[in-house]
Amino acid sequence: MKSFKLALYCCLLLHADLSFAQICNDNVIADAPDRRYSMSANGVVLDKETGLTWMRCALGQTWNKTTCTGSGQSYHWQDAQQSAENAVFAGLNDWRLPNRQELQSIIENSCNEPTINLTAFPNAGSDRFWSSSPYPGYTGYAWIVSFDNGYGYSGNYGESGSYAVRLVRGAANRDFLRANKFSPEFN
DSSP: HHHHHHHHHHHHHHHHOOOOOEOOOSSSOOOOOGGGGOTTTSEEEEETTOEEEEESSSBBEEESSSSSSSSSOOOOOHHHHHHHHHBBBBBOOOOOOOOOOHHHTTTTTEEEEEOBBBBTTOOOOOEEEEEEEETOOTTTEEEEEEETOOOHHHHHSSTTTOOOOOOEEEEOOHHHHTTTTTSSSGG
């Protein structure tokens, strides 16, 4: 009986699809389509709508000239900010933690799990990511953005809050953020 169970278990593992695929709705107009981005082989991507340059990989992943490999690391908020200040990538050293509006601007609302353009940000997961924006009215909390559903939440940046990090550089096109309801008065 033990060998039968073991054989059954092995068969299930061999035939199981252990990966999760992004689900996109073709009936919803993509708000972060491929044409919005200018991808570079050095692991950065320019968002032509916002003017921001993003690391294509989350911190902890490795860029291998075609995709992101490995898994993103989780950081406490203060460690995320320190990692951004110390980051040197693609010969650039002015990386920073994005604010909530900037992070929400790369959400792809026509897709789920993850809600991000996988051409621009290959091998991205459905993780929650820190922003640099403190959560108003709550000491010890900052905004996080979830890439499983695209929503923003408060995250405790004490010992219990540990989330992924995606870095950005440059100044955002405020008109784009305002027109697309990413400015504070709309959130």
